[in-house]
Amino acid sequence: MATQEPVPESESAGELDRRRFLAGGTTVAMAGGLAVAYGTCGAMGGRFLYPARPAARRWQFLARVDALADGQAMTWKAPTGDPIVIARRGTSGEAEDFVALSSTCPHLGCQVHWEGHRNRFFCPCHNGVFDPAGVATAGPPAQAGQALMRFPLRRVGPLLFIEVTLESLGSEA
């Protein structure tokens, strides 16, 4: 091989450039390969830590549409054990007549409870107050213009359906 021979003066500069280029290129390629490999592992780790699927939801049968008259309310127990208050405010016979209020505070997720003597829902965590329709009237939820969450309702023929989560905590068992 020619590289074993002493390089003539005129060629040495070009040869050195080429060597430096090759050495630099190899280093960059190796470092890049490592970065890509570790980056892929990191991305896989991150994806592994992120929850695999959203919480399972399903449309559940709730009641017959004519089970509640206008102005009436009932409590329905969800599959997870949550009591859900269903109220009817209308006579159109559509799902819009009904309201299914969640007892989960829209502020930071605590459970509100009904205070009959004050005609309001109260959240003990940060003093959120809601009127009977679920609209926030005081506290941080009112400042953010929030209301108690409502479960989606759907009417199929004479039957009323509600969309709820199915998963419950281990403590239920």
Place this chain on the structure above:
Amino acid sequence: MSLGAWFKERVPIDPGQLREMTNEPVPNHIKAWWWCLGGTPAYLFVVQIVTGILLAFYYEASPVTAYESVRYITDEAAFGWFLRGLHKWGATLMIAAVVLHQMRVYFTGAYRRPRELNWMIGMVLLVCTLMIGFTGYSLVYEQLSFWGATVGANIADSVPVVGGFSKELLLGGETYNDRTLSRFFMLHAAVLPGIMILLLIVHVTLIRLHGVTEFEFEKKKGAATDAEKPRFFNFFPDHAMTELIVGLVLMILLATLATALPATMGPKADPLITPEVIKPEWFFYVAFRWLKLMSATAAVLSMGFVFFLMFVWPFFDGWIRKRWPASEFSVWAGIFGVLAIVGLTVWEAAVAH
């Protein structure tokens, strides 16, 4: 071959060299007790690691088993009540010690150039300490643990843009679920302590490289007195002995607290009922009160801004001192900050809602 020579051949370090490397001259003002506050959280951190490893032998991180395993530790395992008490009170004292240490550094200006980076590492350590307190409190799986974790995760949710993502990452789902507790346990017992150990090594190394801040106290006594008295004393044995005494006092204090006010257990977590009176641990009172005063997003953003300001304070303070060299702004800002934190904490402690 003597045992000493045998050992030296295998560990080729000269004890003299080792002594020289570690025996840093310590400025005289360190003899005052409040300058031991940096060593205090480090000592308590070791207590937490030891007691934490012991507790982890029995703890089971799942909603079905967690509460029962903590009850077993508390009521049945030999000395379990004592170790749990040490761990609980160690956490309380550690947070208090970290806050006191930070106040000492702040009000003596020890964060100033060239020690800005160490202040910032300290701020990350503070955040880690608060997070490790939060996740640890959640592990007991009593009512307040559960609702504290729920509120904490939803606070993360209130952060614009990245909120939903970080909440799901923290809880392992959209809400608190069967896989949540094991995440908290891994954060509490592996991830956060690991980060803290690495940061502590850098923190202490930077202190040793820079040396402890020296003070130019007002020269009432004149230059002659300065020359008479040595300005430094030895780390070994003088300062090591001081730290030893601090460690002993802390152990007595911890043991007394763990015995006189043992760690108790509230009712088991119930995802359907939020207790009528709900409070986080005392060190989150300030944030809990702040959250009651405005919408969640406003509260989260303002608290984030305060933390950011604290994080970059050395540079902000440097800029102010360059423009107004005689300014005492940082002292007044610090006094205001401490009063605000104490005020909000006392307010939250004084009322039920």
